[in-house]
Amino acid sequence: xxxxxxxxxxxxxxxYGPLLNLDKSLDAIFLSWAHQxxxxxxxxxxxxxxxxxxxxxxxxxxxHLATFAVTLDRDEDELTRFSHEHKVLENGSxxxxxxxxxxxxITPAACYHAYVEFEGQxxxxxxxxxxxxxxxxxxxxxxxxxxxxxxSMREIICIGTPDEVHNFLNNAKExxxxxxxxxxxxxxxxxxxxxxxxxxxxxKYIFQKLEPVKKELVxxxxxxxxxxxxxxxxxxxxxxxxxxxxxLSSGCIxxxxxxxxxxxxxxxxxxxxxxxxxxxxNA
Amino acid sequence: MSNKIRKKxxxxxxxNCESEISSLSDNTPIFESxxxxxxxxxxxxxxxxxISGKEVDVEGLKPGAFKDIDTIIKNFVETEKKN
Numbered sequence: 466x467x468x469x470x471x472x473x474x475x476x477x478x479x480x481y482g483p484l485l486n487l488d489k490s491l492d493a494i495f496l497s498w499a500h501q502x503x504x505x506x507x508x509x510x511x512x513x514x515x516x517x518x519x520x521x522x523x524x525x526x527x528x529h530l531a532t533f534a535v536t537l538d539r540d541e542d543e544l545t546r547f548s549h550e551h552k553v554l555e556n557g558s559x560x561x562x563x564x565x566x567x568x569x570x571i572t573p574a575a576c577y578h579a580y581v582e583f584e585g586q587x588x589x590x591x592x593x594x595x596x597x598x599x600x601x602x603x604x605x606x607x608x609x610x611x612x613x614x615x616x617s618m619r620e621i622i623c624i625g626t627p628d629e630v631h632n633f634l635n636n637a638k639e640x641x642x643x644x645x646x647x648x649x650x651x652x653x654x655x656x657x658x659x660x661x662x663x664x665x666x667x668x669k670y671i672f673q674k675l676e677p678v679k680k681e682l683v684x685x686x687x688x689x690x691x692x693x694x695x696x697x698x699x700x701x702x703x704x705x706x707x708x709x710x711x712x713l714s715s716g717c718i719x720x721x722x723x724x725x726x727x728x729x730x731x732x733x734x735x736x737x738x739x740x741x742x743x744x745x746x747n748a
Numbered sequence: 749m750s751n752k753i754r755k756k757x758x759x760x761x762x763x764n765c766e767s768e769i770s771s772l773s774d775n776t777p778i779f780e781s782x783x784x785x786x787x788x789x790x791x792x793x794x795x796x797x798x799i800s801g802k803e804v805d806v807e808g809l810k811p812g813a814f815k816d817i818d819t820i821i822k823n824f825v826e827t828e829k830k831n
Contacts, residue, residue, distance in 0.1 A: 675811060677811045
């Protein structure tokens, strides 16, 4: 029986049948944890404004990962010429005529939208939301299910005081640990840093090495399938998230959906009948 | 030697800190207490390199290595004595 994976191009896959069912079952577990946190569920757009990402110095820290949403210039003659003369080359590329300056990137991480959504708001108590999005990161090489250009990310995000965020992250991590023990995956939590461009010259990278703000759940010593991230007051300051005049902290737990699928296939084999069954009640 | 450097570190932190300092001891957490913002880590590293005369190996940094003045002295100034 096929697992339900089609490779369309490097970094671009379709899943169906058994893998898609597995994806849905896993996501139902993660979503149930979000509901236990009383998280409000959001569906955000696929694009994120460059003006918002720039506030986070995203294009300084991660220019190599960004995929921009571009559109052609609206000039009628140019559009007419392009519609008649465009040609996809043998290497699969298409030369574009004049393009309009880009105002948006394709979302590189699901949680960014949350801070944009709540900009300037005050919260009397912890604000917890969840969202699942297709994220887009340009990489040097791609591996199906493990390192994709577009991939799915489920996140649960908490905005609150440092203590509230720490409690949230610890509780979320405990839920993952309990589930992992039942599932029997070979994983361990490790301190980690984000994939910064020119990291040695980026204070954020150095700070992440000095302060254990990011932990990854690493499968078989090679593949991060989830992460907890303590942003401290980074997003709170950038988007003016406050309580009683004090800037709030934030944190999130993120699940790389396709990577979970890969971890399960690598652990239990390519026969879907051998995959573990689980549901919300036993997670 | 390390006492002089300790004093220079005190002065540097007071001069560059982001908030008002009521007291600064050798064990006051520099980043956790909000004295410095995370983006100032580079300035602190460059200053430590300048006063210690040694390059800081960024890739080899361990969590907490710049926690407070005592820790900085132990990690980046007194290391030669151990060698």
